Amino acid sequence: MSIGTVAERLQQARRGVGVSGRRPGTVRSRGDRTPLGRARGTLALFAIPSLLLLVLLNVFPVGYAIIQSVQDGTPSTLPTEAPFVGFANYVNVVTSAQFLHAALFTLAFTICGVFGSWIIGMAFALLLRTRIPANAAFKVLLLLPWIVPVVVSATAWNWLVATPQSPLPVALSAIGVTNANFLGDPVLAQIVVIIFKVWISFPFMMMMMSSALASVDLNVYEAAKIDGATQWQALTGVTLPIVSRTTYISWVLMTIFCVNDFPTIFLLTQGGPVNATTSLIVLAYQAAFQDQQTGPATAIAILMTVVLVIVSTVLYRQIKKVNIE
Amino acid sequence: MNQQSSFGPVPASISRRAVLGAGGAASLALLLAACSPGGGGSTASQPLKFWNMPWGPTSFLNEDKRIVAGYKPASGFGVAQYRQVQWANFTQTFATAVASNTGPAVSSGGGTQAFSFESEGKIAYADDLLAAWKKNGIYDDFLPGLVDSLKTKNGYAAVPYNLDVRLLWYNKALLESVGATPPTDWTSFEAVCKALKAKGIYGYGTYSGAGGATGQHTLVSHMINNGGGLFDADQNPNCVTPENIEAMDWVLGLVKNGYVDPRAASYTPANAYTQMNDKKFGMIWDSSGTPSQVDAATASDLVVADPLVGPSGKKGTLFFPNNIMMYKNAPSQAASEAFLTYYYQNMKSLWTKKTGIGLPPLKSIASAAFADDPNTTKIIDSWQPIGKTFGAPGQDTVFLNLAKADGTQPMFNFAQSILSGSTTAKDALAALQKALTSA
Secondary structure (H helix, E strand, O other), rough: OOOHHHHHHHHHHHHOEEEEOOOOOOOOOOOOOOOHHHHHHHHHHHHHHHHHHHHHHHHHHHHHHHHHHHHHHOOOOOOOOEOOOOHHHHHHHHHHHHHHHHHHHHHHHHHHHHHHHHHHHHHHHHHHHOOOOOOHHHHHHHHHHHHHOHHHHHHHHHHHHHOOHHHHHHHHHHHOOOOOOOOOOHHHHHHHHHHHHHHHHHHHHHHHHHHHOOOOOHHHHHEEEEOOOOOHHHHHHHHHHHHHHHHHHHHHHHHHHHHHOOHHHHHHHOOOOOOOOOHHHHHHHHHHHHOOOHHHHHHHEEEEEEHHHHHHHHHHHHHHHHOOO | OOOOOOOOOOOOOOOOOHHHHHHHHHHHHHHHHOOOOOOOOOOOOEEEEEEEEOOOOOHHHHHHHHHHOOOOOOOOOOOOEEEEEOOOOOHHHHHHHOOOOOOEEOOOOOOOHHHHHOOOEEEEEOOHHHHHHHHOOOHEEEOOOOHHHHOOOOOOEEEEHHHHHHHHEEEHHHHHHHOOOOOHHHHHHHHHHHHOOOOOOOOOOOOOOOOOOHHHHHHHHHHHHHOOOOOOOOEEOOOOHHHHHHHHHHHHHHHHHOOEEEOOOHOHHHHHHHHHHOOOOOEEEOOOOOHHHHOHHHHHHHHEEEOOEEOOOOOOOEEEEEEEEEEEOOOOOOHHHHHHHHHHHHHOOOHOOOOOOOOOOOOOHHHHHHOHHHHHHHHHHHHHHHHHOOOEEEOOOOOHHHOOOOOOOOHHHHHHHHHOOOHHHHHHHHHHHHHHHHH
């Protein structure tokens, strides 16, 4: 094969012709056995151990969970031992008042968690874009809620609000609001748990939006300014559309984080008082490890997975739409 | 130019096919190992697996391991292998191990664990062991009523190991500061609460938030104190009884009168002990280990109260006979029994060295370890004998159905609704009955 000049190679590349001389996608003849072609079978064999591991680690647990969800089992019974009950677990779960309550709380927790953390994260990302002293130090400090282990955060928040001698009740009583029962009152407990979630999540949003904002060309703001746009118009008409792809991705991720968030709730309230802060994942835990009923527990988990897949798909379509536009 | 591996060139004698073959063989071996059942074909000389729980801090683990390491098996029996299982998800740990026949030969665990595995045919009954212990003196050394609390219709599912009792502590200094004398019955308890309230102190200290099952235990202990409880003679939930309603009405009255911290429903154990240290709780319903949870100054003021006399003239409280069980999947039952006999003859140091484990099941250990501790002596002498299991009033034993109640969400909901005063006694008990029946 002739080597050819650089110009010829560039021409080939522009026409979409590979180094070997064929266009990508053209059918290889039976006798056309390149070294890569001969190695394909070997490469496939090399992939088998990894594929086996993938099946064992991902496909097997999901399949096992699906089987458990249609059986009346306990954590100590094997699928071969537990009786088959069809979709009874799903029907029982979906028609129970506990599930409905947990689903509604999960919805509120997720909506507030996603948009609350996004608004605060975006605000800090915009603030950190301006020239302020000790910018890097602020960034590190703002990341702390995300970095600190949730066990430590939950303990700190408990200390902050739990007893009458805690700092927040003391501060409130100084301005005349006495007997605030933050974790004992069902509504207040829900609010505290949601605020706690927003607090530990906004640094993630801040990082996501900071990276998106860093790629925005500052000239577009100059152009908008020349066109007479106000700061609010620049934000809503320029910044948000430009970072919308990252925004949707962060929403997808945070939705998954919120729906699957077990430690935030469990460490702070354990789902109480009187189930007020029980989310679907906490309900699934209670069913599996307190009630010893793996059927309803896995049914809840699979329903959650289905909902998450639907929500993620809708948001990903939105991302695709943004890309096309 | 050919790229060379930084670990040196691959010898020419090893072909790609050989590497693939080796990889495939390794994968197959791993797969077969993962799928093959373990533990089959046990013989008595194989090592005996003993799994124990963290009943105390590191000092407990060290001492327990030392005791087990000292076991010199008789000829034909294997040595004992020690493993500590953490409380986090311990049910899952045991369940999966036992289901796959890779579990222990002997273990402690949750209070109802033995009964769960007994119902699945996994437990080796302790009848022969107890018969042997009648000859060597261990059986007669058990505190009264303990051994039989672990009896099922088929045999003894386990043997008592350490005890947990719900009881009342009071802060001597705080009671003296308000001129109150220690309570002896429900009426005098209310009087002490009233006196403490005048100084902004809660008389009824408890906690039922994250990690705090003691609040629900305490409510059950009041029911037992009044001749009630949660289960009938057939081991089924029977919550809505006159005794239980009266007991819960009494607690709701305490809540209404402001003797119970309105935040107690959501308090963690740490919150409650902070309230003790801050002199906001004058008394607390808790376990024998309370002094170790509060600061030294508060601990020195804590005194165990007498068991309260209920309105029906009865005494009673809730106790938990934590236990040790033997499994059928073991090198041999004789080996398990030989090990347990050694362990019970040598476990005294777990208490004499104050490793943090609950109350001892043997009288000889209680007298050796707590002769100079008036509070623990009072618990063993006054509270343990009136203790009943969660199975009261129908049963004096532990049984499988108790797992539906102890530490479960319906019990948390029940306790939180009572302690927040947001319900009536009858409604709360009816909701609990419904939840326990459907569980």
